[in-house]
Amino acid sequence: MSLVAGDILRVRDWKKTTKHKTTFWLMKRQEETEGGVTYSPRHGALYPACSERAKIYSTKSWEGSVRIRYHRYCNLLCLFNRIGKTIKSVEEDITVNE
Numbered sequence: 001m002s003l004v005a006g007d008i009l010r011v012r013d014w015k016k017t018t019k020h021k022t023t024f025w026l027m028k029r030q031e032e033t034e035g036g037v038t039y040s041p042r043h044g045a046l047y048p049a050c051s052e053r054a055k056i057y058s059t060k061s062w063e064g065s066v067r068i069r070y071h072r073y074c075n076l077l078c079l080f081n082r083i084g085k086t087i088k089s090v091e092e093d094i095t096v097n098e
Contacts (some may be wrong), residue, residue: 036088045089
């Protein structure tokens, strides 16, 4: 079975569309985590792209009622893990009175 020119163009267009959708998806997930994700003492920090818990690699000291942590992805299949992207999480202690 041979491909005709129209089939090749359709495949090329599909690849471009898929590439743009993937790029948009990646940018959207990155925007969601730009300011930091919420850290839960019970569940940790969940990354929005794959909803898996991220591993802590750095924890800062408390500043008032806020503590910041930095995480790496545990999911080896996650694209963000493959490119070495990290996320910041923010934990807020609502019981601290300033």
